[in-house]
Amino acid sequence: METLIKTLGEPKRTEILRLVWAEELPATEIADHFPSVTRSAISQHLAVLRSVGLVNERREGTRRLYTANHAELARLRSYLDSFWTSSLDRLRDLAEADQRSQERS
């Protein structure tokens, strides 16, 4: 999960994720969306996204077509949700501990 978050900390990678979210795109076309950096840089970003499973790769001849892996981003979403639910658990635990201490007094 930590590597997943770190991967999204890079703005170009989240932008790539947006590009391939609803549309399958070849690497070159993705790189064309970033005129400021080299194709190599984008290729390396794609490698990172692939390594953490945020995108899927499909080969077609010499081309490599990428799509976003929605499920993996969904995992991050529910991870954030766990912050809230675990806080409810924690509040419950605190309340119970407080009640026990009052019972003792």
Add this chain to the structure above:
Amino acid sequence: METLIKTLGEPKRTEILRLVWAEELPATEIADHFPSVTRSAISQHLAVLRSVGLVNERREGTRRLYTANHAELARLRSYLDSFWTSSLDRLRDLAEADQRSQERS
């Protein structure tokens, strides 16, 4: 938003956030939860969390009490949600463009 994600990319900071999620804690007590690193390291992490608004600080004498800022994490959650909604928009746009091209043929 980028800095917000980068802040959570560090596991000790998310752990700190969990600690102060439902309970106000002084800096020393937070640092005590991390025997492997110096108090100074935790102090620096707290400074980062404070700078992006993920925690609130309250001073009481020489102590500084920290609580999580739930609203800021909620912002990140809805940012992730925007990935899905924007994809719906994008799918709609693609569908409409496709329909127009079919109408032309």
Add this chain to the structure above:
DNA sequence: TTCTAACGTAAGAGTGTGCTAACATAGAGA
């Protein structure tokens, strides 16, 4: 088979990040 397009990969430079050690500050008591 020889070219070329579409990729990935390796090496190195420059920059950022987390940590420790040492120092600074500010209240609370004695």
Add this chain to the structure above:
DNA sequence: TCTCTATGTTAGCACACTCTTACGTTAGAA
């Protein structure tokens, strides 16, 4: 006032990260 506790800050080291340049690979076209 002197001291102790709680805490932040700074300098510097080690490591990780992003980018460019240069090179390697593979599949189709000529």
